[in-house]
Amino acid sequence: MTDTAVESRREARSAGPAPPLRPQNRQFAVLAVLVLLAIPLPLILPSAQGAVAVRILIFLIMAVGWNIMSGFGGMFSFGHAAYFGLGAYTSAYLLVEHGVSPWVGMAAGMVVAAAVAMVIGYFSFRYDLKGAYFALATFAFAEMLRLVTTSSDAVNGAVGYQVPLIQGSSVWQMQFPAGSPAYFWIALVLAGGAVALSILFRHSPAGRYVVAIRDDELAAASVGAPVMRHKLLTVALSGAITAVAGAFYTQYYLFIDPQLAFGSSVSIEAIVTAVIGGIGTIWGPVVGAVIVGSLADVTATLLATPPEFLSFLQGRSGLDVILYAVMLILIVRLMPKGIFGTLADKFSERRRR
Amino acid sequence: MTATIDTDAPETRAPSATLAVLKRAGVVGALVAAAIAVALIQSGSGIVVWQSVVTGLLTGGLYGLIAMGLTLIFGVLDIVNFAHGALLAVAMFLSFGVVQATGLHPYLTMLVTVPALFLVGVLVHRGLLSGSGGATLENQLLITLGLSLLLENGLLLFFGAEPKNVGLPGETHLDVFGAVVAGSRLYAFAGAVALGLVLYWMLQHTRLGTAIRAVASNGPGAELVGINVRRIHTLTFAIGAACAGAAAALAVPLLSVTPTLGEQFNITAFVVVVLGGMGNVVGALVGGLLIGLVEQLTTIYLDGQSSLLGVFVVFVLVLFLRPQGLFGRRT
Incomplete structure (x- = not known):
């Protein structure tokens, strides 16, 4: 997809003595600048917008996770709610039932999600499920997890978990007073880490293999790429990152139930965010998260005090989803590389001229 | 993909193939019989199991009807239509609205619903799915996903x-009994079975049906003999949507009409489609009965x-072990 490596080499030859940064270093530099710029945000923004900012970061982590498997790897997952939910439930279970720190719970959730992703992946690849069949299989697994948690008393069934409140604040318990900027900073670190991982992965041998396998599996296999191993590695990484979003979600909203954790809307949010931003690009999920994450708030404000011609919609729900559904359709029809992908193409075209 | 809209008419089918289908039908029948027997032992009450079997089969007929539209669209256009459930919901609201407004008998x-959904199908295919933007499988998935979100939340917003x-x-x-x-x-x-037969x-006996089967089995070949493939695609999509319209009118007295009712039917319909073999209309009906059971x-x-849960377990097993469906052949 991105031939930036070739491009930069070509530029290096023509541009003379100062070789440009390697693409991953350039991307790391951009990431560092973005994170630094974001740090003061919770201190500037009013608290309602601060909550939106945290939601954007949660979407961001989910979309980065989805993008690794489905964008770079081309394995179209319709069931990322499975990994989000496993992250959320593992950390919530360990915290509520055994008093384990959410940080440890998060790590455990990552391991569980990665393992489940590998099992699902192994069977799907072993039985050669492709395209729509693969999407349906991933969807089925997520739904099965939702149904099983809903009816399992061991994890509180349909009631879910409430995170026990503590006095004051504690980094180790990942709990702060409501509206504290610390939540944003933790989410920022996690999201920054997720993007950094996705940059590392994209430029690692495994990432290159997986992109090659996505573009032409037969060709990649015939030159000796270990297809199964790299696909499994990709789904494991993707599942682990998505689990982080789930674990953090539980800590931030202090509540999780089967529908919030494993519901199909979670999978859809991950997909829509990545696709609107730009599927298979590093920055697409970031752009998409800013748009999708803030939409709900924008429409809520709009519907709370609607302008004259929209007054019949007052107090109704669903408008935000309608907007992102329209955006999804338009983007897939008109700019299939997403907002970031299309802009990046335009930009590099102009530079080449 | 396994596009098998019964491309082989019964008379051209080799005897061995007929035998294979019979054999598989026998295996499925035996499995069902075993499942019922286990249920009998588990519950210890014949009447409970009999009631379940009857309810399951009757509900299954409805699943089959909904899945028929989906399987037709998949078999001919290779489109996994995630919006099928949402179309069903739209048709239900339409049916509900007509009953409210005119006091017409629900059936x-x-x-109204069948022509309306046919039209919606034409518009959706022409407007969203045909042409280069709807070319790849991922794009079609995403477009129909977006459409389903749009329709469901549109209903939620307005109703x-x-x-x-x-x-x-x-x-x-x-x-x-x-x-x-x-x-x-x-x-x-009864309506579902009758519509399935229609x-x-x-598909088997009209010019349009023959053209649809031709396009399903070999698009470029059909184009070569003068079939307007794009038109057939649009018509097929519209017929598939119209099936949802028919199913809605039949099911509306049975269900509570909500904007998200399509979701659960969508899931079941996909399971039925895969079970019956993607593109196989009769398979969809049989698959529907099985899933109901x-x-x-x-x-x-x-x-x-x-x-x-049981539906999903069957689904995953079928996806892994017989992705071509119970009655399809491996390609």
């Missing part, structure tokens, strides 16, 4: 989430679990 609203009910005038309850069956359920089943007849038997086997 007669089919006269709200509170469920609406349409009663069947003169609703009766029948006794089928000890099992109690609501009349509406029985009529819906669809099958249309599986749902009911699950509630007997696993007390307290959702009936959908």
Whole structure:
């Protein structure tokens, strides 16, 4: 997809003595600048917008996770709610039932999600499920997890978990007073880490293999790429990152139930965010998260005090989803590389001229 | 993909293939018999199991009808239509609205929902899915996903989430060898089977049906002999959508009408489509009956679990072991 490596080499030859940064270093530099710029945000923004900012970061982590498997790897997952939910439930279970720190719970959730992703992946690849069949299989697994948690008393069934409140604040318990900027900073670190991982992965041998396998599996296999191993590695990484979003979600909203954790809307949010931003690009999920994450708030404000011609919609729900559904359709029809992908193409075209 | 809209007419099918289908039907029948036997042992009550079997089969007929539209679209256009459930919901609201406004018998609203959904199908295919933007499988998935979100939330926005009910005038309850069956359920089943047969007849014995089968089995070849492939694609999509319209009118007395009711039917319909073999209309009907049974038997086997769990277990097994469906052939 991105031939930036070739491009930069070509530029290096023509541009003379100062070789440009390697693409991953350039991307790391951009990431560092973005994170630094974001740090003061919770201190500037009013608290309602601060909550939106945290939601954007949660979407961001989910979309980065989805993008690794489905964008770079081309394995179209319709069931990322499975990994989000496993992250959320593992950390919530360990915290509520055994008093384990959410940080440890998060790590455990990552391991569980990665393992489940590998099992699902192994069977799907072993039985050669492709395209729509693969999407349906991933969807089925997520739904099965939702149904099983809903009816399992061991994890509180349909009631879910409430995170026990503590006095004051504690980094180790990942709990702060409501509206504290610390939540944003933790989410920022996690999201920054997720993007950094996705940059590392994209430029690692495994990432290159997986992109090659996505573009032409037969060709990649015939030159000796270990297809199964790299696909499994990709789904494991993707599942682990998505689990982080789930674990953090539980800590931030202090509540999780089967529908919030494993519901199909979670999978859809991950997909829509990545696709609107730009599927298979590093920055697409970031752009998409800013748009999708803030939409709900924008429409809520709009519907709370609607302008004259929209007054019949007052107090109704669903408008935000309608907007992102329209955006999804338009983007897939008109700019299939997403907002970031299309802009990046335009930009590099102009530079080449 | 396995596009098998019964491309081989019965007379051209080799005897060995017929035998294979019979054999598979036998295996499936044996499995069903075993499942029922286990349910009998588990519950220890014949009447409970019989009631489940009857309810399962009757509900399954409805699943089959909904899945027929989906399987037709998949077999001919290779499109996994995630918006099928949302189209069903739209048709239900339409049917509900017509009953409210005119006091028409719910089943007669089919006269409105079928043409309306046909038209919607034409518009969706021409406007969203045909052409280069809808070319790849991922794009089609995403577009139909977006459409389903759009339709469901549009209904939610305009009509709200509170469920609406349409009663069947003169609703009766029948006794089928000890099992109690609501009349509406029985009529819906009969309607589903009848519509399935009409669809099958249309595919096998009309010019349009022949053209659809030709496009399904070999698009470029059909183009070469003068079939307008794009037109057939649009018509097929529209017929598939119209099936959802028909199913809606039949099912509206049975269900609470909510904006998100399509979701659960969508899931079941996909399972049925894969089970029956993607593109196989008769397979969809049989698959629907089986899934209806599986749902009911699950509630007997696993007390307290959702009936959908058994459906998903069957789904995953079929996806892994027989992705071409029970009655399809491996390609």
